[in-house]
Amino acid sequence: MPRPLARRVTVLALALxxxxxxxxxxxxxxxxxxxxxxxxxxxxAGSAAYGIVESLTTEVGPRMAGTEADARAVAWARAxxxxxxxxxxxxxxxxxxxxxxxxxxxxxLGDHAQPLLITALGGSVGTGGQPLEAEVVRFDSLDALMAxxxxxxxxxIAFIDGRMERFRDGRGYGPAVGARSNGATEAARRGARxxxxxxxxxxxxxxxxxxxxxxxxxxxxxxxxxxxxxxxEQLTRVLERDRSARVRxxxxxxxxxxxxxxxxxxxxxxxxxxxxVVLIGGHLDxxxxxxxxxxxxxxxxxxxxxxxxxxxxxxxxxxxVRVVAFAxxxxxxLGARAYARAHADAIAxxxxxxxxxxxxxxxxxxxxxxxxxxxxxxAQIAEVLTPLGIAYEGEGGGPGxxxxxxxxxxMAWAQLAQDGTDYFDLxxxxxxxxxxxxxxxxxxxxxxxxxxxxxxxxxxxxxGSAPKSAGEED
Amino acid sequence: MPRPLARRVTVLALALxxxxxxxxxxxxxxxxxxxxxxxxxxxxAGSAAYGIVESLTTEVGPRMAGTEADARAVAWARAxxxxxxxxxxxxxxxxxxxxxxxxxxxxxLGDHAQPLLITALGGSVGTGGQPLEAEVVRFDSLDALMAxxxxxxxxxIAFIDGRMERFRDGRGYGPAVGARSNGATEAARRGARxxxxxxxxxxxxxxxxxxxxxxxxxxxxxxxxxxxxxxxEQLTRVLERDRSARVRxxxxxxxxxxxxxxxxxxxxxxxxxxxxVVLIGGHLDxxxxxxxxxxxxxxxxxxxxxxxxxxxxxxxxxxxVRVVAFAxxxxxxLGARAYARAHADAIAxxxxxxxxxxxxxxxxxxxxxxxxxxxxxxAQIAEVLTPLGIAYEGEGGGPGxxxxxxxxxxMAWAQLAQDGTDYFDLxxxxxxxxxxxxxxxxxxxxxxxxxxxxxxxxxxxxxGSAPKSAGEED
Numbered sequence: 001m002p003r004p005l006a007r008r009v010t011v012l013a014l015a016l017x018x019x020x021x022x023x024x025x026x027x028x029x030x031x032x033x034x035x036x037x038x039x040x041x042x043x044x045a046g047s048a049a050y051g052i053v054e055s056l057t058t059e060v061g062p063r064m065a066g067t068e069a070d071a072r073a074v075a076w077a078r079a080x081x082x083x084x085x086x087x088x089x090x091x092x093x094x095x096x097x098x099x100x101x102x103x104x105x106x107x108x109l110g111d112h113a114q115p116l117l118i119t120a121l122g123g124s125v126g127t128g129g130q131p132l133e134a135e136v137v138r139f140d141s142l143d144a145l146m147a148x149x150x151x152x153x154x155x156x157i158a159f160i161d162g163r164m165e166r167f168r169d170g171r172g173y174g175p176a177v178g179a180r181s182n183g184a185t186e187a188a189r190r191g192a193r194x195x196x197x198x199x200x201x202x203x204x205x206x207x208x209x210x211x212x213x214x215x216x217x218x219x220x221x222x223x224x225x226x227x228x229x230x231x232x233e234q235l236t237r238v239l240e241r242d243r244s245a246r247v248r249x250x251x252x253x254x255x256x257x258x259x260x261x262x263x264x265x266x267x268x269x270x271x272x273x274x275x276x277v278v279l280i281g282g283h284l285d286x287x288x289x290x291x292x293x294x295x296x297x298x299x300x301x302x303x304x305x306x307x308x309x310x311x312x313x314x315x316x317x318x319x320x321v322r323v324v325a326f327a328x329x330x331x332x333x334l335g336a337r338a339y340a341r342a343h344a345d346a347i348a349x350x351x352x353x354x355x356x357x358x359x360x361x362x363x364x365x366x367x368x369x370x371x372x373x374x375x376x377x378x379a380q381i382a383e384v385l386t387p388l389g390i391a392y393e394g395e396g397g398g399p400g401x402x403x404x405x406x407x408x409x410x411m412a413w414a415q416l417a418q419d420g421t422d423y424f425d426l427x428x429x430x431x432x433x434x435x436x437x438x439x440x441x442x443x444x445x446x447x448x449x450x451x452x453x454x455x456x457x458x459x460x461x462x463x464g465s466a467p468k469s470a471g472e473e474d
Numbered sequence: 475m476p477r478p479l480a481r482r483v484t485v486l487a488l489a490l491x492x493x494x495x496x497x498x499x500x501x502x503x504x505x506x507x508x509x510x511x512x513x514x515x516x517x518x519a520g521s522a523a524y525g526i527v528e529s530l531t532t533e534v535g536p537r538m539a540g541t542e543a544d545a546r547a548v549a550w551a552r553a554x555x556x557x558x559x560x561x562x563x564x565x566x567x568x569x570x571x572x573x574x575x576x577x578x579x580x581x582x583l584g585d586h587a588q589p590l591l592i593t594a595l596g597g598s599v600g601t602g603g604q605p606l607e608a609e610v611v612r613f614d615s616l617d618a619l620m621a622x623x624x625x626x627x628x629x630x631i632a633f634i635d636g637r638m639e640r641f642r643d644g645r646g647y648g649p650a651v652g653a654r655s656n657g658a659t660e661a662a663r664r665g666a667r668x669x670x671x672x673x674x675x676x677x678x679x680x681x682x683x684x685x686x687x688x689x690x691x692x693x694x695x696x697x698x699x700x701x702x703x704x705x706x707e708q709l710t711r712v713l714e715r716d717r718s719a720r721v722r723x724x725x726x727x728x729x730x731x732x733x734x735x736x737x738x739x740x741x742x743x744x745x746x747x748x749x750x751v752v753l754i755g756g757h758l759d760x761x762x763x764x765x766x767x768x769x770x771x772x773x774x775x776x777x778x779x780x781x782x783x784x785x786x787x788x789x790x791x792x793x794x795v796r797v798v799a800f801a802x803x804x805x806x807x808l809g810a811r812a813y814a815r816a817h818a819d820a821i822a823x824x825x826x827x828x829x830x831x832x833x834x835x836x837x838x839x840x841x842x843x844x845x846x847x848x849x850x851x852x853a854q855i856a857e858v859l860t861p862l863g864i865a866y867e868g869e870g871g872g873p874g875x876x877x878x879x880x881x882x883x884x885m886a887w888a889q890l891a892q893d894g895t896d897y898f899d900l901x902x903x904x905x906x907x908x909x910x911x912x913x914x915x916x917x918x919x920x921x922x923x924x925x926x927x928x929x930x931x932x933x934x935x936x937x938g939s940a941p942k943s944a945g946e947e948d
Binding site: 054059061062068108111113114115117204206230234237290291429430431434435436 | 528532533534535536542543582585586587588589591678679680681703704707708711712715764765903904905907908909910
């Protein structure tokens with residue numbers, strides 16, 4: 001029921017806004033603006049970002065939540081924060097069930113026998129220790145599957161062949177990703193034995209895209225896997241020739257046991273109001289197929305490098321700049337949710353947050369969700385960013401996944417919007433590796449985050465963070 | 475000893491040239507030139523080429539020599555020639571040993587533990603039913619390995635990390651491919667337990683390039699595999715941090731048994747001199763990782779479509795146009811060699827040959843190796859091709875792999891040079907699939923082959939094919 005909820009939120013927000021005392025306009029001191037320009041130019045001339053990304057993706061490599069590499073990544077992040085000169089480094093626990101990937105194979109049988117390249121979706125069950133063979137029924141989209149007669153699906157492998165469109169801001173992802181999240185549940189409701197989806201991606205490489213899926217309660221859990229885009233197109237062509245073509249799936253995957261990882265937190269401690277924080281960061285975990293370079297070593301690299309730039313100034317800013325390397329984003333924002341729970345009493349002390357989790361492309365816009373008295377300050381920050389090719393776009397955008405739970409509880413946020421044109425070529429695939437990262441683009445971003453975090457930490461007045469009722473939390 | 479051999483060949487060639495009677499200039503009749511322009515425009519407006527490529531890559535898919543799909547490919551080619559309206563279709567046997575690929579895995583062990591994506595090279599042995607673990611010693615090139623002290627290699631995995639350069643004409647391949655062909659032998663001579671090479675390719679995808687390798691007689695046969703380019707770069711970075719890093723290889727591969735496949739031959743039978751043939755074609759087999767779209771379904775599609783265009787004319791050309799879908803090119807030109815042996819007595823009757831085995835890119839040049847009296851005729855053919863964006867470049871180039879053995883025996887040849895800028899991004903990888911093929915580029919090529927084959931079949935006078943001594947055969 002999205003509409004009534006939205007209405008209720010609006011009413012609450014208006015009530016809260018009304019309850020807030022009328023605030024003076026937030027201002028940015030002139031010396032801070034000057035200092036920010038220095039940070040910007042220094043960052044653009046060369047930041048630590050690429051080196052950090054190179055270090056994490058090389059030394060740890062893939063670091064799926066709950067694997068031994070998860071622990072190595074946490075140790076890496078602690079050591080890296082120390083090495084970069086952060087004032088305080090600590091960890092906070094994040095506990096979650098562990099998903100295990102085993103072997104995964106698929107093959108078209110019969111007259112057009114040939115392999116299909118697949119990858120199991122995160123959270124999927126396997127085929128039960130033996131191959132599963134069935135006919136395939138194809139749908140153009142999740143909606144088409146949901147509109148189908150169950151008799152056409154029963155006993156078969158449901159194949160959802162929806163295309164994801166390419167946009168700079170990645171807005172093709174939302175309409176496409178339902179097939180991944182809910183395809184298994186909707187297929188199982190109609191009696192399917194397994195679900196195959198066309199990868200949620202914009203490339204044409206034989207590298208399937210993994211990503212999280214969920215089973216609804218009370219519905220049979222069936223195996224769920226993604227075909228690479230060329231394999232989805234191949235299967236479609238084979239089915240055009242032979243509607244009764246059978247596919248064999250052999251997938252070994254399960255959720256088993258529990259693991260405690262950690263959010264890793266590095267701080268540049270504020271000189272005047274250390275308890276007030278500007279929150280930036282990205283997530284530390286990755287999927288297992290690639291080395292998580294653009295998802296999201298870059299987010300960590302950019303925000304850690306921004307912290308280092310700020311730490312290199314002769315004086316600490318007034319407030320604390322807190323960089324968080326979030327645990328287990330990929331399997332359900334588990335680090336972000338744990339952070340929001342742990343800091344639920346400190347929403348107002350999180351003066352503003354911004355996160356980097358959209359690859360290695362340059363930032364082209366600053367947007368934000370701040371109270372009216374802070375809009376001029378946000379526009380001033382954007383002015384300092386203009387030489388970086390960044391435009392101020394006012395309200396709009398979104399907070400991003402890992403600060404989402406804090407934003408939902410009332411934290412003000414900004415979005416440093418990246419060019420994500422190519423992001424979904426690589427996202428959640430084996431191709432997400434360091435060679436796809438441009439060091440100069442990272443410097444532009446590290447410079448932008450340094451400017452943003454520094455000025456937010458120096459601002460006189462706040463951005464409107466205030467606790468919302470628990471009913472609105474993420 | 476390349477130099478003395480080359481000198482001997484030159485002397486023989488001069489002797490043969492002197493022995494040929496002075497020939498009249500080869501001419502192309504005006505009505506044939508007019509008809510060729512019709513063929514050109516018809517082909518460019520839409521040929522059968524893409525449909526043929528789609529059919530082979532979809533219905534058969536990967537078709538590695540000696541697999542069950544090899545037999546399906548031969549059946550497909552026979553049926554396709556019939557369907558396209560060729561006058562005569564037949565097969566000729568090609569027998570060879572069978573190489574089998576099984577599982578293949580690699581992993582860096584220790585502090586930077588992570589998987590490496592590899593593929594065994596064709597012809598390689600496996601690791602003997604159990605994983606092989608060893609330290610890695612890296613070389614910039616095969617030459618660097620060959621210059622190394624054996625003590626530095628003994629007991630280790632030799633890693634040859636040479637880069638292949640990108641060129642339109644693919645000339646980066648030759649200098650790079652020695653690491654693949656001879657790396658195992660040179661590594662084994664120095665006591666290595668296995669060899670890993672950086673893929674012979676120009677891409678940066680996590681898709682390793684396979685391809686044939688050979689063991690020299692009397693040298694220990696050690697496993698040989700290619701790392702994808704990003705994996706080679708990753709291994710290099712890990713070795714920079716830890717020179718004693720160990721890698722575990724688990725490769726299941728062997729050469730076992732013998733198989734008889736077939737060259738499949740379709741002919742448009744000549745109206746005046748049916749025993750004289752213009753030979754065009756490509757190879758029918760592919761590697762197992764992709765569906766062999768650009769290597770070499772396109773070669774078959776282009777040349778079969780050219781044959782169909784010629785067959786659609788009201789009259790057959792004077793000579794026979796023979797399209798050959800060669801068996802097992804990938805594992806050593808085995809179909810081409812069998813063809814050359816079977817037709818060794820008919821070199822002079824093969825008036826000229828040209829083959830398509832360089833992907834899906836447009837043709838930009840016509841070159842040829844013909845006797846002086848035929849050069850004007852070749853230039854006239856090129857004139858008809860000018861509207862297709864094809865320039866005449868005279869002598870130069872090479873005959874291509876599958877007509878190479880016939881060219882070595884004295885058959886005149888032409889090269890319709892394709893733009894191969896992106897060819898080695900896909901070559902021998904899982905990414906070699908139909909989605910990489912542009913139908914309009916294939917039409918341009920089918921048009922060019924139709925013009926070439928038709929005019930060569932109509933020419934008055936020949937192109938200089940004449941048997942060479944057996945000593946020069948490929």
